[in-house]
Amino acid sequence: MSRDKPLISAENLSVRHGGAAVLSGVRFAIRAGEIVTVVGPNGSGKSTLIRALIGLEPAATGTVTRAPGLVIGYVPQKLHIDASLPMSVRRFLSLPRRVSEAEAEAALARTGVPGLGARPLAGLSGGQFQRVLLARALLARPEILILDEPTQGLDQPGTAAFYRLIEEVRRESGCAVLMVSHDLHVVMSASDRVICLNGHVCCEGTPRVVSEAPEYRALFGLGTGGAFALYRHVHDHDHEADAAHPPHAPHPHDCECDHDHA
Amino acid sequence: MLDDFLLRAALAGLGLTLATGPLGSFVVWRRMAYFGDATSHAAILGVALAFGLGLPIYAGTLIVALAVAVTVASLSGRGHASDTVLGVIAHSALAFGLVAASFLSGLRVDLSAFLFGDILAVSRTDLAVIWGGAAAVAGLLAWRWQGLLTATVSEALARASGLDPRRERLVLTLALALTVAVAIKIVGALLIAALLIVPAATARQIARSPEAMALGATLTGAASVLAGLWASLRFDTPAGPSIVAAAAILFLASLVLRRP
Numbered sequence: 001m002s003r004d005k006p007l008i009s010a011e012n013l014s015v016r017h018g019g020a021a022v023l024s025g026v027r028f029a030i031r032a033g034e035i036v037t038v039v040g041p042n043g044s045g046k047s048t049l050i051r052a053l054i055g056l057e058p059a060a061t062g063t064v065t066r067a068p069g070l071v072i073g074y075v076p077q078k079l080h081i082d083a084s085l086p087m088s089v090r091r092f093l094s095l096p097r098r099v100s101e102a103e104a105e106a107a108l109a110r111t112g113v114p115g116l117g118a119r120p121l122a123g124l125s126g127g128q129f130q131r132v133l134l135a136r137a138l139l140a141r142p143e144i145l146i147l148d149e150p151t152q153g154l155d156q157p158g159t160a161a162f163y164r165l166i167e168e169v170r171r172e173s174g175c176a177v178l179m180v181s182h183d184l185h186v187v188m189s190a191s192d193r194v195i196c197l198n199g200h201v202c203c204e205g206t207p208r209v210v211s212e213a214p215e216y217r218a219l220f221g222l223g224t225g226g227a228f229a230l231y232r233h234v235h236d237h238d239h240e241a242d243a244a245h246p247p248h249a250p251h252p253h254d255c256e257c258d259h260d261h262a
Numbered sequence: 263m264l265d266d267f268l269l270r271a272a273l274a275g276l277g278l279t280l281a282t283g284p285l286g287s288f289v290v291w292r293r294m295a296y297f298g299d300a301t302s303h304a305a306i307l308g309v310a311l312a313f314g315l316g317l318p319i320y321a322g323t324l325i326v327a328l329a330v331a332v333t334v335a336s337l338s339g340r341g342h343a344s345d346t347v348l349g350v351i352a353h354s355a356l357a358f359g360l361v362a363a364s365f366l367s368g369l370r371v372d373l374s375a376f377l378f379g380d381i382l383a384v385s386r387t388d389l390a391v392i393w394g395g396a397a398a399v400a401g402l403l404a405w406r407w408q409g410l411l412t413a414t415v416s417e418a419l420a421r422a423s424g425l426d427p428r429r430e431r432l433v434l435t436l437a438l439a440l441t442v443a444v445a446i447k448i449v450g451a452l453l454i455a456a457l458l459i460v461p462a463a464t465a466r467q468i469a470r471s472p473e474a475m476a477l478g479a480t481l482t483g484a485a486s487v488l489a490g491l492w493a494s495l496r497f498d499t500p501a502g503p504s505i506v507a508a509a510a511i512l513f514l515a516s517l518v519l520r521r522p
Contacts, residue, residue, distance in 0.1 A: 054422050074422030081415060085291045086469050096412040096423050120470075140423065 006031050007070055007144050007176055008053050012062035015045070015052050022048045024200055026062070030144065035170065035177040035190050040197035046180045047077060049197060050148050053178075073142030073175070075133045077149045081121050089124070090117035093136050107135040111165060126153040130162060138169065144176040145169070151181075267382055268491065274384040275487030275505065277392045278448055278457070281399035281441045283480025286458035287465070287472065288403070288434055291414050295459050296345060297334055300352035302442045302454035304330035306359030309376045309446070313366050319376075320391055324443035330355060331435040356451070379450035379502030381491070388447055395444035399437045406433050411472055449502040460509040461486060467520040482512055 006029040013026040023045045030036050040046050051057040053064055054074060081087055093104045108114050111131040116124070124132060130150055137145060147166070151159040167190045170177050179191075196202040289298050305323040312322025330351060337347060363373050375383070384392070403410065413420040413430035420427045445454045465478030489512075490505030497504075 051418065054418065056418055056421050072422045072424075074419060076416060076418050079416055079419070082291055082293070084463075084466055085414070086466065086471055086475055087415070088471060091471055092415070094408075095415060096408045096420070096425060098408070146422070 005067065006065070007067050008065070008178075010049075010053065010059075010062065010064045013049075013052060013059055013064060014061040015048050015057050016060040017048075021060070022199065023052065026197075026201055028053070028195070028201070030176055030178055032143065033170075033174050033176055034192050036179070036193045036195060037191040038178070038180045038195045038197055040202075044198045046197055047148055050146060050178070050180055054146065067143075070144065071140055071142045073137030073140050073145045075130070075137050075145070075147040075150050077152060077180075079129075079133065083122065087121045088117065089119050089121060089132050092121055092132065093117075093139060095136070097140065099139050103139060104135075107139050108132070110138065110169070111135040112161075127158050127162075130154070131165075134165070134169075138173075141173070142175050144178060147177070147179045149180050267384075268495070270384045270386070270389055271381045271491055271501065272488060274381055274389055274392050274448055275491065276484050277389070277396045278441075278445050279396075279461070279480050279483035279487060281396035281437070281444065282457050282483050283461065283465075283478075284403045284476040285399060285434070285437050285441055286462035286479050286483075287476045288410065288414065289438075289455075289458045290462040290466065291472075292434070294434070294438075295455060296348045296352070297331070298438060298442075298455040298458050300334055300348045300355070301327050301331045301438050302446070302451045303352045304355035304359070305442050305446050305454075306373070306376060306451050307355045307362065308359070308443075309373070309451075310359045310362035310366065314362065319447075320395075320443050323446050324439060326355070327439040327442040328436070331439045332432075335431055335435045375450075376446055377450045377452050378500055379446070379448050379453065381448045381501045381505075382494075384447060392444050392448070395440050399440050399444075402433060402437055406430065410434065449505060453502055453506045456506045457483065457486075457509065460506065460513050464509070464513040464516040467516040482516075483509065486512060 009029040010026055013023060013028070014021060015023040026049060028049070038046050038049060048057055052059060053066075054072065055064070055066070089108070090104055093099055093107065099107075104117060105114065108116055108131075111134045113128050113131045113135070116128065116132065121129070121132070134147075134150070145166070150166075151162050154162060166177060166179070169175075170190070191206075193204055193206060195204050289295060305327045308323035308326030309319060310322075311317070311326060312319045315322070334348060334351060360373065409420065409425045410430050410433060412423060412425060413427040417427035420430065441458070442451075442454055445457065449457050461482035462475065462479040464482045465475045469475035469478050486505050486509035489508035491501060493499060493508060494501040494504040
């Protein structure tokens, strides 16, 4: 596949829930091997964007184009398995494509949860469940891995470990990664691009890579082995100011947006 | 040897459980119990239509069950489906069916046979229709099994894997309508949903995988049919309700036996 042809792209995409516009005029593209992180406050339409790109949400206007035959590995934000459905980890990995015992065990080992196959899905911890979801996504040998707030509910070391795992997986397989993050200030250091979403694309940019700046790592990514980077929210604030923000401070809406928020 | 009415009844019931085991499991997993009720109650309207228009009973019930199932499924697809909508459709279809049947007094239709089933009156032709329909349902579910299961776990995962969750829903809708049409003679419109749900709920107590639960539901259903028929003979009770009562007793037993 040509590197220039996007795996998934959206032109002027709008999505409505009932009468309300959740997304409007979104332009998006991700190419082979790219890592793109979408950040935005709660209710900014991040998950809706992901769902629209996968084809779960119809577009009110605009178009979503996926490369023909594109293999997507999807890790949803949450997955509720009805208590009436008996489902082991092993059985779950074989949905929808049946995989061999060896393949299943290798995928579990790769994502750091070896030997979990016989356990019922309902009995897993949050961290184990995320890794099982990732293992299942990888078994499809995806060209693009789409993760919707994969670290929600994980603590900081857990988040860092999960991000490192994603980076390793990407290095090995070369797949593109599209990730949604609920934290405006912390994104994966390996991101090629960060997109700030708030019903529309506010701004895009490259994150500052923490691993090249040990003093910032000491400030923001203590003990995370360089998995975190600070996404410099464009132009106006320095790192001292940023450090003073509580982790979930309201989105400082200071990027230059070519629209109003009426 | 098919001359024996009891043998025909047993074979009819066993054939039906081929369909109700796996389909009932999906009904339980997807919380479609009320959906099953709506579809089966509407089948009474199909019976009345069939008599009125001179169609075969199975054709009438299948058409109406399918129409109701598709209506409900498309409503729920648009986020409309609530217990209220289903309740309105289920009970008004049943009421209209009963009212419509009363206009057919010239035909002397005994509707209770369709409300409660009349498994002891199953003919050889019925037997062929029941086994054909049940085999079609079982085959349909087996063919789409992986996709159906994926869509049941998560429509988002199914969509990301290139499946169309709407198509999987349609497969279940079709299977349900077919099962209702086939089952109406055996347990009757009022108790079809019970035959779908109760054996599946029993199998859930023991099963550790979806496939084991579907198989367990078929076996439990088959045991209920045989026990219900036996009880019906022994105590001179109506056959359809006896089968469902047997299924309920097996469910209670499974609560005691359940694995930790």
